[in-house]
Amino acid sequence: MTRIAIQHGSSILEIRKANPGIKDLSQIAVGQMLIIPRPAQQRPTFGGGKRPTYGRENPKVCGLLTYTSHILRLFNSSFGWDLDDFLPTAWLPTVNDKHTKNAPWMKMALGEIGVSEKKGMHKANPRILKYFKASKFWGKDDSGGKNAWCGSFVAWVMQENKIKPVEKAYRAKEWKNFGNKINEPVYGAIGIKSRKGGGHVAFIVGKSKDGKKYFMLGGNQQDKVQISEYPKKVWDTFVFPPNHDATKGELPVHSEKGEKAGRED
Amino acid sequence: MRLFGLVVFLFLSFSCSPENDGEEDSKAEFALAAVEDNILTTDYTALVEIIKVNVEGIAEDSTAKNDEALVTVKYTARILESYLGQEQKTIEFREYVEKSEGLSGLSRGVLIVSLCKDKADNYYLPDIGYELPAQNVILERAKKIKRQIKDKKLTLHKDDASYACVPHRIGPE
Numbered sequence: 001m002t003r004i005a006i007q008h009g010s011s012i013l014e015i016r017k018a019n020p021g022i023k024d025l026s027q028i029a030v031g032q033m034l035i036i037p038r039p040a041q042q043r044p045t046f047g048g049g050k051r052p053t054y055g056r057e058n059p060k061v062c063g064l065l066t067y068t069s070h071i072l073r074l075f076n077s078s079f080g081w082d083l084d085d086f087l088p089t090a091w092l093p094t095v096n097d098k099h100t101k102n103a104p105w106m107k108m109a110l111g112e113i114g115v116s117e118k119k120g121m122h123k124a125n126p127r128i129l130k131y132f133k134a135s136k137f138w139g140k141d142d143s144g145g146k147n148a149w150c151g152s153f154v155a156w157v158m159q160e161n162k163i164k165p166v167e168k169a170y171r172a173k174e175w176k177n178f179g180n181k182i183n184e185p186v187y188g189a190i191g192i193k194s195r196k197g198g199g200h201v202a203f204i205v206g207k208s209k210d211g212k213k214y215f216m217l218g219g220n221q222q223d224k225v226q227i228s229e230y231p232k233k234v235w236d237t238f239v240f241p242p243n244h245d246a247t248k249g250e251l252p253v254h255s256e257k258g259e260k261a262g263r264e265d
Numbered sequence: 266m267r268l269f270g271l272v273v274f275l276f277l278s279f280s281c282s283p284e285n286d287g288e289e290d291s292k293a294e295f296a297l298a299a300v301e302d303n304i305l306t307t308d309y310t311a312l313v314e315i316i317k318v319n320v321e322g323i324a325e326d327s328t329a330k331n332d333e334a335l336v337t338v339k340y341t342a343r344i345l346e347s348y349l350g351q352e353q354k355t356i357e358f359r360e361y362v363e364k365s366e367g368l369s370g371l372s373r374g375v376l377i378v379s380l381c382k383d384k385a386d387n388y389y390l391p392d393i394g395y396e397l398p399a400q401n402v403i404l405e406r407a408k409k410i411k412r413q414i415k416d417k418k419l420t421l422h423k424d425d426a427s428y429a430c431v432p433h434r435i436g437p438e
Contacts, residue, residue, distance in 0.1 A: 129288075137394065138296040146360070146372060148393050168302070171392045195335065196383075197361030198392050 095187060095205075095252055102249040103188020105161040105241070109203050109217055109225075112153070116224035117142045131156040131219065137170035143223070150201050151175060153219025154190060157203075163241045172199035176237045185238040186249030191216060192237045193230075202228075204238065206252040215254060296397050300406045303379040303395055304414075305422045306429045309350030309388060310379040310407065312399055313342035318371055321359075335361045338371060345375065346404075348411040349421075356380075358388035375399045377407060381430035391429040 016025060100107060118125045124142040128149055132139050135155035139147040155169035166178040175192050182189060185204045191214065192201050202218025205227060213229050221228045240246035304310045321337040338360045344353055358380050360372070372378075377397040380388040390396065397403055413419040422428045 133291065136295045136298070138292040138299075138398070140292070146390075146393060146396055148363075151393070168299075168394065170394055173392065195361065195363075197335075197359075197389055198363075200363075 099187040099249070099252065102186070102245070105157050105163065106188045106203060106205070106217075108160050109157045112157070112219075112225045113217070113227070114225065115219070117220075119143075128152070128219075132170070134159045135165060135169035139170075148172075148198060148200075148220050150218050150220040153225060154201050154203070158241065163243075172201040175201045175239060179239045179242045179244075180246065182238050182240050182246045184251075185214070185235075186240070186246050186251050188249065189238045189240050189246060191235040192239070193234045194236055204235075204251065206254045207232070209253055293400065293402070296400070297403055297406060299394055300377075300397060300403055301410055301419075302427070303377075303397065304349050304407065304410050305419065306427050307349070307379040307391060307395065308382045308430055309347075309356075310377065311347040311350070311356070312345045312375065312377050312404065312407070313356065314345055314375045315340055315342050315373055316355075317341035318373070335363060337361060340372065342378070346408075348377075348407045349379075349414065356388060358390065360390045372396060377403065379429075395429070 016022075019025070022028065095106075112127075115125065115127045117128065124140060128142040129140075131149055131152035133156075135152040137149075137152055139149075141147050142149060149170075151170045151172045151174065154175060155165035158165045158169075166174050168174045172192060173194055175190055178190065185191060187205060189204050190201060191204050193199055200218065200220075202216035202221065204214055205217050206215040207213065208215075208229070212232055214232050214235060215227055216230055216235075217225070217227045219225045240249075317340070319339045319341075321339050339357060340360065341355060341357050343355055347353070358378065376399050378390065379395040379397075381391040382388055410419060414421070
């Protein structure tokens with residue numbers, strides 16, 4: 001919770017005030033909605049001015065309809081606050097106990113949503129440097145293709161869950177050699193896509209109603225950890241961690257309503 | 266008072282440095298561990314000095330089209346020492362970067378690169394981690410590997426799954 005508060009420039013006290021219905025903030029479940037008040041200096045003044053925007057500056061780069069960590073805008077009139085007094089909450093896929101039980105590492109992966117690169121050369125977010133360490137990568141800068149950190153993010157999530165990452169985990173394509181290959185992806189499986197000179201790796205969290213799109217939670221997606229929508233066809237391999245049974249899993253379908261709520265166009 | 270200040274300064278200096286050194290040490294170890302694999306799984310490795318960087322725009326890629334568009338970055342480099350592959354004075358190679366990854370972290374200066382050759386005989390960086398810092402310990406290891414290849418004590422991995430330049434690892438060309 002402290003991390004969420006810091007990421008959003010808020011405090012636990014403010015979050016507690018904004019969520020009177022939640023008795024114990026340390027016990028929030030995946031998929032549960034949380035109201036996060038925006039820091040005072042970001043609150044808009046009334047009576048004009050441009051409404052602040054959240055999330056990506058360029059929502060269509062790479063043709064991905066990207067879900068940033070700030071999506072749902074909530075309004076709690078009982079407190080007399082304006083809609084803009086709240087940061088949109090993190091968009092989390094609706095999952096049930098079965099999903100999280102079958103892929104327990106996802107709790108940690110979801111908790112990293114919002115971790116982003118530090119702008120500028122030779123700079124790095126210390127959190128991303130921790131991801132690098134988990135994958136045994138020597139990079140000191142978190143920006144650019146040569147420091148792409150999607151594989152490192154997956155390595156960190158695995159390592160934190162006591163699952164040994166693949167060798168050379170900083171390379172996305174190396175994840176094809178991890179665990180067990182599965183034909184049909186299930187919640188929490190690791191998807192790999194290949195291209196000349198690299199690739200991408202991320203956790204799958206759902207699919208669209210028509211099954212043509214996958215929702216992937218990954219690092220280095222628009223320079224941050226977030227859930228992005230990709231065409232199904234670009235993912236060539238899915239793997240599931242060793243000693244975990246993918247056959248018990250399933251892939252949640254995200255409703256049309258959820259997709260629209262997720263966009264920040 | 267001055268003595269107290271000096272003691273505090275020394276304490277802070279010594280108490281902070283080992284942790285930072287530890288971080289640096291582990292990064293150096295990670296890079297050193299990758300030298301042999303990088304050389305043995307690619308077509309060309311050399312110590313180079315980048316002299317020109319040219320962003321060529323979006324590469325034609327039948328699978329990517331406008332989605333995940335690739336930007337091609339062409340490097341021209343002076344070769345300072347080669348460890349594997351044809352001896353030459355300069356080299357041109359390409360890096361494929363997804364637009365979303367940005368171009369802020371492009372390679373500069375002196376470094377060790379391991380490269381693949383594509384069907385048209387153009388060199389390219391096969392993946393992340395095929396660039397290594399030009400540190401003495403890494404250069405020494407690279408020289409040693411070069412000797413071991415020459416003496417047939419080490420063999421290239423061209424026929425096994427770890428070879429970085431085979432089509433199934435490259436992805437769509």
